[in-house]
Amino acid sequence: MPSEDRPSGDRKKSRVTLLDVAQHADVSRATASLVIRKSPLVGAETRARVEAAMRELGYVYNLGAARLRAERSHTVGVVVPNLTNPFFAELLSGIESVIDAAGMVVILANSGDLVERQDMVMRRMREHGVDGVILCPAAATGTDFPDRIEEWNLPLVQALRHISDDMDYAGVDYAAGMHQAVEHLASLGHRIIAFAVHGPIHSAYHERIEGFREAMQSRGLEPDLIVRVPDQTAQIPGSASLLFQGTAKPTAVICFNDVIALGLVAGLHDLGLKVGESFSLIGFDDVAEAEVVRPRLTSVSTAPVSIGENAAKLLLDRLSDPLLPPRKVVKATQLHIRQSCASVGEAVL
Amino acid sequence: MPSEDRPSGDRKKSRVTLLDVAQHADVSRATASLVIRKSPLVGAETRARVEAAMRELGYVYNLGAARLRAERSHTVGVVVPNLTNPFFAELLSGIESVIDAAGMVVILANSGDLVERQDMVMRRMREHGVDGVILCPAAATGTDFPDRIEEWNLPLVQALRHISDDMDYAGVDYAAGMHQAVEHLASLGHRIIAFAVHGPIHSAYHERIEGFREAMQSRGLEPDLIVRVPDQTAQIPGSASLLFQGTAKPTAVICFNDVIALGLVAGLHDLGLKVGESFSLIGFDDVAEAEVVRPRLTSVSTAPVSIGENAAKLLLDRLSDPLLPPRKVVKATQLHIRQSCASVGEAVL
DNA sequence: CTGAAAGCGCTTACAG
């Protein structure tokens, strides 16, 4: 009665193995293995017999054993800085769907945007034998990181943020998105435009800042009205007054992302300003709430789900052809115009 | 030059193994294995030597191989209906943090709230040899599902929704949450209260409906003013008028979740009603946006991150003691009063 | 198209 003193053991002990299936179907183990892997080498009749046996015995493929021999785990690691942020959740959703469709599975980890945690997590991924990883690099990732990846010979694609040109990257054209926002505001007559930012500093941060500056400068507008608001959602509304502390009073603000945008809409309202009338505002990301807020939010859409899909495809391609040169898939953004921007009268000029 | 025609192979080929480490450190493989698993049987000096060897050789533990022998994968499956919903993303975040702290890793899957996909995904989880799974069951999960789990002898905990009393469950007391909402509104003098719902039908849905009805009935109030709004966020504002189509005109609405709440705030605004003044509204979940919307949203908080933590702890406990009787951890909700409710004047009674 | 043998990298008793 070994099942009595090792209660959890009976599952494992009684596991039906490929050999059981083979014997039941009266073939060799190798043949059974071939039908599992859908090899064309096996005759239809034999295949049917083996499949019946698998069903009758309730066979479950043991990927762990297969992996040991075949050196392929059908597993990809995904590491993001923060699961709680809906933006990353959407990225993850896109990744998961294409990885799943490829018959693989995602192992998830959270770096907390901390390099030490990221190191731990990367080690864990290697221990689990992932075939590759999709990584949104922690903001402070060191310059030696790409070298280590290289050494490990671990297929890796960067998502949303990039730290090396020698590895695949899936992201969006943040700078062009900023141009679209500035362009729209400028066309409505705005000349003094603020940029509200927060969060950690990384490539996507720089690209937005650069994009903003460049777009402003190319129109002869002052590019330095950049204000930092708190990271915590709940504290953003209270920081709206920061927009007006300098000598140049903006008539519009572009937001680093929609959580800032939503927060500032509330904060500006608290200050007695009417967004979409006496003040204009553009968000970034175009989250679902943009449609549901009053006034409806004009926002630059980045579609994180499709970035996730792109990242996963990039990785799949690399797995099937490791010699591919590094590729970048950088999506275009799209300005979704709703109600949060108004034109400034000629008087203002 | 085998690395020339099998370019991806050199990683695997050159893998440093436990035997390499053992030889380098001049001990047997078994001893090396013991130091990895932190066994107290190994002397300090030997341990140090082995650890040095691991470092020098860049050894990476092969969990896949260990699992095959030890029948433990240090892996837990998590299956949710939808990653895109921030609510599930937060649940996942809570799960990930405690699973990670336990030195294990989560394998993620998305059921799309579809039973066929759920079946697929559960099979995949078994193939990957997860030690257990945390499942938010798809709405239409059949009554035979628990039996199959039982047969598979797969440790499983239900999260947010439950389909069987014989398995662990981590959730929140939805019915009590509805009581808190109704109580608050009733204390402000509201007598005709609507309940706006949407989405799939499952235990958490029923509990909220029952909770609402019971709370209304116990106060002698009409419990049947339940209106179904669209599932798509963007379409919810347009459905606000549904609240007033019956003969009984509500002065307040309780929302199934905060995405409905946010949508109806917008929709009521479009109808010229002032939420928090001429109409009252309570949300459910207390998402971050509740604080950032005007008027600030009064909402029943459900704290999905901590539900995820509870679910993960339940699973960890079960893994270490499979004979534990099934347990339920049902969190209390908390009414977070902000600005979206007003009292109705005596005149209304 | 099928079979017998070896091996993937660990852990597990079992001796010493």
Add this chain to the structure above:
DNA sequence: CTGAAAGCGCTTACAG
């Protein structure tokens, strides 16, 4: 505290 041997459940050449 350490070593030699067997085995976890597959896949991979290699013969036939």
